[in-house]
Amino acid sequence: xxxxxxxxxxxxxxxxxxxxxxxxxxxxxxxxxxxxxxxxxxxxxxxxxxxxxxxxxxxxxxxxxxxxxxxxxxxxxxxxxxxxxxxxxxxxxxxxxxxxxxxxxxxxxxxxxxxxxxxxxxxxxxxxxxxxxxxxxxxxxxxxxxxxxxxxxxxxxxxxxxxxxxxxxxxxxxxxxxxxxxxxxxxxxxxxxxxxxxxxxxxxxxxxxxxxxxxxxxxxxxxxxxxxxxxxxxxxxxxxxxxxxxxxxxxxxxxxxxxxxxxxxxxxxxxxxxxxxxxxxxxxxxx
Amino acid sequence: xxxxxxxxxxxxxxxxxxxxxxxxxxxxxxxxxxxxxxxxxxxxxxxxxxxxxxxxxxxxxxxxxxxxxxxxxxxxxxxxxxxxxxxxxxxxxxxxxxxxxxxxxxxxxxxxxxxxxxxxxxxxxxxxxxxxxxxxxxxxxxxxxxxxxxxxxxxxxxxxxxxxxxxxxxxxxxxxxxxxxxxxxxxxxxxxxxxxxxxxxxxxxxxxxxxxxxxxxxxxxxxxxxxxxxxxxxxxxxxxxxxxxxxxxxxxxxxxxxxxxxxxxxxxxxxxxxxxxxxxxxxxxxxxxxxxxxxxxxxxxxxxxxxxxxxxxxxxxxxxxxx
Numbered sequence: 001x002x003x004x005x006x007x008x009x010x011x012x013x014x015x016x017x018x019x020x021x022x023x024x025x026x027x028x029x030x031x032x033x034x035x036x037x038x039x040x041x042x043x044x045x046x047x048x049x050x051x052x053x054x055x056x057x058x059x060x061x062x063x064x065x066x067x068x069x070x071x072x073x074x075x076x077x078x079x080x081x082x083x084x085x086x087x088x089x090x091x092x093x094x095x096x097x098x099x100x101x102x103x104x105x106x107x108x109x110x111x112x113x114x115x116x117x118x119x120x121x122x123x124x125x126x127x128x129x130x131x132x133x134x135x136x137x138x139x140x141x142x143x144x145x146x147x148x149x150x151x152x153x154x155x156x157x158x159x160x161x162x163x164x165x166x167x168x169x170x171x172x173x174x175x176x177x178x179x180x181x182x183x184x185x186x187x188x189x190x191x192x193x194x195x196x197x198x199x200x201x202x203x204x205x206x207x208x209x210x211x212x213x214x215x216x217x218x219x220x221x222x223x224x225x226x227x228x229x230x231x232x233x234x235x236x237x238x239x240x241x242x243x244x245x246x247x248x249x250x251x252x253x254x255x256x257x258x259x260x261x262x263x264x265x266x267x268x269x270x271x272x273x274x275x276x277x278x279x280x281x282x283x284x285x286x287x
Numbered sequence: 288x289x290x291x292x293x294x295x296x297x298x299x300x301x302x303x304x305x306x307x308x309x310x311x312x313x314x315x316x317x318x319x320x321x322x323x324x325x326x327x328x329x330x331x332x333x334x335x336x337x338x339x340x341x342x343x344x345x346x347x348x349x350x351x352x353x354x355x356x357x358x359x360x361x362x363x364x365x366x367x368x369x370x371x372x373x374x375x376x377x378x379x380x381x382x383x384x385x386x387x388x389x390x391x392x393x394x395x396x397x398x399x400x401x402x403x404x405x406x407x408x409x410x411x412x413x414x415x416x417x418x419x420x421x422x423x424x425x426x427x428x429x430x431x432x433x434x435x436x437x438x439x440x441x442x443x444x445x446x447x448x449x450x451x452x453x454x455x456x457x458x459x460x461x462x463x464x465x466x467x468x469x470x471x472x473x474x475x476x477x478x479x480x481x482x483x484x485x486x487x488x489x490x491x492x493x494x495x496x497x498x499x500x501x502x503x504x505x506x507x508x509x510x511x512x513x514x515x516x517x518x519x520x521x522x523x524x525x526x527x528x529x530x531x532x533x534x535x536x537x538x539x540x541x542x543x544x545x546x547x548x549x550x551x552x553x554x555x556x557x558x559x560x561x562x563x564x565x566x567x568x569x570x571x572x573x574x575x576x577x578x579x580x581x582x583x584x585x586x587x588x589x590x591x592x593x594x595x596x597x598x599x600x601x602x603x604x605x606x607x608x609x610x
Contacts, residue, residue, distance in 0.1 A: 035399070071532040086587055092399060098585050100536060104579030112572045160393065229403035263416045267407040274393040274404040 003073025007132075007252050015208055015247025016147035021220055023151060024198035024225035031154065031191040034084055034095035038102035039199055040221030041127045044214060046072045046200025048114055051121050061124040064132035065204045069197040076196025077189040084192070085206040087116030087183070103218070110214030121208040143205045150201065154194075155236060167191050171234060199224075230270050232280030239279060245269070251267045293549075304459055310450050319542075320449045325519060326561045327456040331514040333541040333553035338467045338507040340547060341476065342500055343483035346402045347535045348389075349511060354530030355521035356382045356512025358416060358423060361432045363518075371435035371446075375516045382512025383505050389503040392608075394497060397486075400445045409535060419493040428526025432484035432519050452521055463510050468550045470506070479503055498599055507609070546584045546592025555593040 021043055028036045046068045073240035079102070087094045101189075129135035158164040169177040170187045178184050199220075206220075227246055231238025246266055253262035273281060305312075306323075306589050313319040332353065338348045358373030359381040369377075389408055396404045416423045423429070434446040444454045479490040482496055490496045519525045536562075545556020563581060567574040589595070 034573070035593055049460060072581075083583065083587070090590075091547075093539070093543055093547075094586055094590075098583050100540060101579040101582035104575045104582070108572050110577035163484075207601065225403060225406075229400060233399060260414060260418050264411055264418065267411045269416070271392075271407040271411070274400050274407075276398045278396045278400055280400065 002254075005132050006134040007138055008248075009134055009140075009256055010153050011248035011251035012244065013127055013247070015244035016144050016151075017209075017226055017243075018223050018245025018246055019033060019204040020147045020150060021199050021224045022231070022243055023236055024155060024195035024202075025224045026228045026231070026234055026236060026239045027154075027167075028192055028195040029228065030078075032084065032088070032166055032188055033092065034087065035092055035099060036084075036195070037096055037221060038079075038101035038106060038217075039195070039224055040217035040219065041103055041106040041110075042072050042076060042196040042217075043203040043206070043220040044198075044212070045075070046203035046218035047121070047212045047216070048110070049200070050204040050207060053117055054121055055119070058213045061122075061208075068200050068204055072200035073193040073197040075233070077193035079196075080189045080192035080196075085188070102133055103221070107214055107217060108283075110217075114214050116213065116215075118211045118213050120211045121204070123208045138208065141208060146205060150198065151236070151240060154198070155266070157215055158236070159185065162185075163190065171193060179240055207224070218278070226266060229280055232282040235280070237283040238280055238282030250263040293556060298487050303461065310453055317449055320383075320453050322561070322565050323453050324449070324533070324587070325565075326558055327453070327460040328514055328518050328521075329541060329552050329557040329561045330537070331460045331540045332511060333513045334464050334467050334550060335507045335514070335555040336535075336538045337547070337550065337553040338510075338541055339504060340542065341471060341479040341483055342503055343486070344398070344403075345539055345542075346409075346504070347406035347532060348409035348412065349508075349538055350534035351412035351540055352382050352386060352508040352529045353511045353515035353534070354412060354416060354519065354525070354527070355385055355397070356515030356530075357525050357530070358429070358515075359512070360516035361429045361519045361525060364432055365429065366369075370433075371404060371520045372437075374520075375464075375513055378516035379509050379512045382515070383509035386508030387501065390501045390508075391396065394500045394504065403543045404534065406568075409530075409532060413527045413531055415529075424526075426527060428524060428529075429519075430524050432523045433479075434520045434523065448518075456517055456521070459513060463514065464550065466510065467507075471550060475499075476500065527580055540582055544582065544589075544592055546594030549594055552592050552594040 019194060024042075025036060025039045025203055028034070028039070049068035049071050050061075050064045053059050053067060057091070083098050083102070084095060096173065123139050125138045125142055128135055128139075129141075130136075137186055158168055166177070166182045166187050167190070169180065170184050170191075174184050177187075203220075223246065227242035228239055229242075230242070230245065231242030249266045250262050253265055309323055310320055313323075316485075332349065336346065336349050339349070356378035359378035362373060363369050363377050364371065367373075380458040390440075390464060393401070417426050419425075434452060436446065437444040444451050446455055471479070478489070478494055478499055481492070481494060482499060486496055518529075522529070538557075541556040542553050542558050543556070544560055546552030547556065549599055564574070564578060567577050570577065583594070
């Protein structure tokens with residue numbers, strides 16, 4: 001019983017973190033219809049900003065998360081304006097190629113600048129609590145609550161604020177949105193920056209829980225894409241549900257069978273979901 | 288799709304001639320011959336991927352299917368003791384059968400979702416090679432895959448020789464490119480491009496879209512299976528890492544940099560980028576950084592790819608003559 005509870009809690013925790021990475025990606029895709037393959041590199045850079053902030057300069061943890069989010073927001077917006085704007089409206093393959101180039105550049109220079117030695121970020125909180133025989137560290141609780149808060153916050157931002165409304169309008173139909181007086185170019189860089197900042201925060205959380213290396217971005221990209229595709233591109237709810245499904249598979253199958261099988265199984269699940277629901281669980285069907 | 292015209296004929300003939308004379312030009316240098324063989328494999332990979340692209344989708348399972356051909360041929364050699372001359376065709380058949388089986392559900396998905404579904408297929412293929420240790424050798428892979436010997440009664444050609452293998456690879460790659468070109472310029476190829484342009488409209492003009500997609504995918508994967516078998520017997524060692532997502536991605540990059548509308552695009556892209564990659568090999572981490580820069584620059588500064596260069600040059604002269 002306590003094993004099941006432990007697996008469930010770890011699964012939910014992992015799922016929320018995966019969901020946080022994936023929501024940034026789904027936001028970028030939903031608004032711009034581009035494949036941002038370098039999303040995992042934003043996750044990696046976010047973690048490294050926090051690492052330099054806390055471990056090298058010895059500054060406190062939470063302001064560091066905010067600084068990291070702001071820096072990556074700026075970087076994302078800059079990349080959108082310089083590289084992705086010229087590709088707007090072209091075939092999706094071109095954005096895939098450009099972001100693939102970005103992956104090579106960022107992870108290559110990351111290995112050059114940060115070195116390939118595994119680093120760790122000191123945790124913000126320590127200790128833990130036993131719930132019904134399952135151990136839950138305070139750190140995981142904090143991470144889960146931050147993820148939930150950010151997901152709810154993003155949802156509220158998209159529903160309630162004027163900018164959020166504009167983002168949804170551009171995602172729905174850029175031309176009609178432009179006719180209503182929305183500056184689509186501005187919305188594009190805001191959405192891109194916001195999505196990247198979410199990935200950076202997820203990187204900060206993950207970085208204190210696990211260890212950080214310059215090549216960790218690729219795995220994050222894979223997970224994020226698996227989740228986003230499973231949940232349906234452009235859907236925030238879908239990303240959350242997809243994240244939880246993937247987190248559960250990872251947690252349960254890794255503890256009961258093995259990590260290799262967990263990965264194979266998650267790809268099989270995605271394949272089956274796509275075969276029976278070709279636009280993902282919550283995605284709308286578009287060309 | 289139209290009948291090939293004279294400048295194209297000359298260009299293809301010149302390319303083939305250069306490829307045939309290449310070992311003599313480089314003085315049978317082992318390293319440069321090796322680069323030539325790698326170029327040949329990349330050309331085959333990019334060209335067959337381009338064939339799937341003529342349906343309007345890109346398959347990330349392509350390297351996975353190359354792996355299926357490679358593993359099938361290697362296992363035929365190790366478990367049955369049959370040489371590559373059998374393994375090549377058995378590998379191609381296994382690959383084709385698997386592609387047919389998988390494409391039936393896979394072709395239900397569309398556009399971006401197809402990328403991901405095919406990615407899942409490629410990953411599962413690779414992970415299966417890694418997981419079943421007893422049969423596929425796990426992450427360590429399969430060693431000692433002997434290149435074949437051709438016994439022609441009076442002469443024996445041992446393909447452990449690099450120059451000999453270069454011509455073998457060149458033969459099969461030329462055949463692959465030729466098959467892809469012929470299919471593309473036939474009526475069937477026009478049907479593929481009709482599906483590429485508008486699937487719904489194609490279905491309404493009486494084209495069985497699903498069947499054509501499945502057939503095209505199967506042919507392309509069979510061809511890449513042959514390439515995989517050749518790759519296995521050239522490297523003499525294969526592991527699941529040789530066929531991961533990066534190989535499919537680089538094939539896609541070759542395609543995009545080369546150009547997407549004619550068969551010349553993937554050929555030009557694969558040749559030029561493989562050479563760039565080899566030139567940068569000595570520079571360590573800078574290699575990946577430079578490669579990324581080349582990739583982004585070519586997409587942003589040369590939209591349409593290398594295949595548009597002749598047209599651009601012609602446009603310069605025409606503009607001058609009009610003034």
